[in-house]
Amino acid sequence: MPYHSTPLDLAFHALSDPTRRAVISRLADGEIPVSVLAEPFDMALPSFAQHLKVLEDCGLIASEKRGRSRWCRLVQSRFDEAADWMQAERRRAAGRLDRLEAYLDKTDKEDRRGDND
Amino acid sequence: MPYHSTPLDLAFHALSDPTRRAVISRLADGEIPVSVLAEPFDMALPSFAQHLKVLEDCGLIASEKRGRSRWCRLVQSRFDEAADWMQAERRRAAGRLDRLEAYLDKTDKEDRRGDND
Numbered sequence: 510m511p512y513h514s515t516p517l518d519l520a521f522h523a524l525s526d527p528t529r530r531a532v533i534s535r536l537a538d539g540e541i542p543v544s545v546l547a548e549p550f551d552m553a554l555p556s557f558a559q560h561l562k563v564l565e566d567c568g569l570i571a572s573e574k575r576g577r578s579r580w581c582r583l584v585q586s587r588f589d590e591a592a593d594w595m596q597a598e599r600r601r602a603a604g605r606l607d608r609l610e611a612y613l614d615k616t617d618k619e620d621r622r623g624d625n626d
Numbered sequence: 627m628p629y630h631s632t633p634l635d636l637a638f639h640a641l642s643d644p645t646r647r648a649v650i651s652r653l654a655d656g657e658i659p660v661s662v663l664a665e666p667f668d669m670a671l672p673s674f675a676q677h678l679k680v681l682e683d684c685g686l687i688a689s690e691k692r693g694r695s696r697w698c699r700l701v702q703s704r705f706d707e708a709a710d711w712m713q714a715e716r717r718r719a720a721g722r723l724d725r726l727e728a729y730l731d732k733t734d735k736e737d738r739r740g741d742n743d
Contacts, residue, residue, distance in 0.1 A: 521642035525635050530711070537719040585719055592716045594647070595709040602654040602702055 519567035520591040528552065528560050533583060536570060540582035543572065636684035637708040645669065645677050650700060653687060657699035660689065 514522075523529050528550060535546060547557050561581065564570040568587040572579050631639075640646050645667060652663060664674045678698065681687040685704040689696050 515644060517647070518642050518644060521638050525638035525642060527632060527635060530634070533715055534718070537715045537722065539722055583719060588712075588719070589716065592712040595705075595712050598650055598654045599706065599709050601651070602700060602705070605654065605656055 516568060516587065517591060517594060520569055520587060523563050523567045523569055524591070526560065526563075528557070529564055532560065532564060532581075533569065533588070536581060536583040540580050542578040542580050544578065546581055633685060633704065634708060634711060637686055637704060640680050640684045640686055641708070643677065643680075645674070646681055649677065649681060649698075650686065650705070653698060653700040657697050659695040659697050661695065663698055 524533070531550070532546065535541070535549075543558075543561065546561075547554060550557055561570065561572070565572060568584055570581050571584050572581045574580075641650070648667070649663065652658070652666075660675075660678065663678075664671060667674055678687065678689070682689060685701055687698050688701050689698045691697075
């Protein structure tokens with residue numbers, strides 16, 4: 510059975526490129542026309558459009574035509590799914606270290622109590 | 627000039643696969659031998675080893691031989707680089723929404739003050 514990529518797979522793949530991460534950063538500040546979004550990037554427009562397509566296909570950004578311009582915006586909910594996954598794993602690892610520290614504190618106190626007996 | 631992938635590019639690429647994310651989740655609970663780590667995955671060992679190689683090459687996990695077993699652990703600092711990037715962008719987007727809300731509150735109050743004049 511072929512594996513179908515999940516939204517999370519596609520989101521992390523989209524974030525694995527510096528141009529696409531820079532687009533996300535720019536759109537986190539607010540929606541802007543594609544022409545303005547493209548300006549700082551030293552890249553042919555078709556290549557830039559390809560990056561936008563990857564971001565839009567995975568749902569991290571959305572765009573709409575307004576008059577003669579196409580405007581792009583960040584889709585916060587999709588971005589948050591990926592950010593939530595990272596945050597949950599970070600907390601899980603931090604929780605493990607806290608438990609380890611508590612255990613070492615406890616055994617340390619027990620050792621010292623043992624010494625005083 | 628060819629583009630050389632950055633650690634962040636490679637980390638997000640590594641996280642774009644569900645098996646590799648599951649490995650990260652498992653290692654967030656603590657280090658374990660590869661043989662134990664591999665158990666829950668319905669996958670040939672060479673395929674699983676390839677996933678571990680991607681994670682180890684980008685620095686998200688590290689492994690070492692102890693006696694006859696190879697043990698794997700999460701490299702928290704590399705994971706945190708990626709998590710920090712996500713968190714910074716989330717805060718940036720949230721800050722924009724806060725500013726927008728404050729602006730709308732302000733104009734709303736000004737409108738009401740205008741109504742009372």
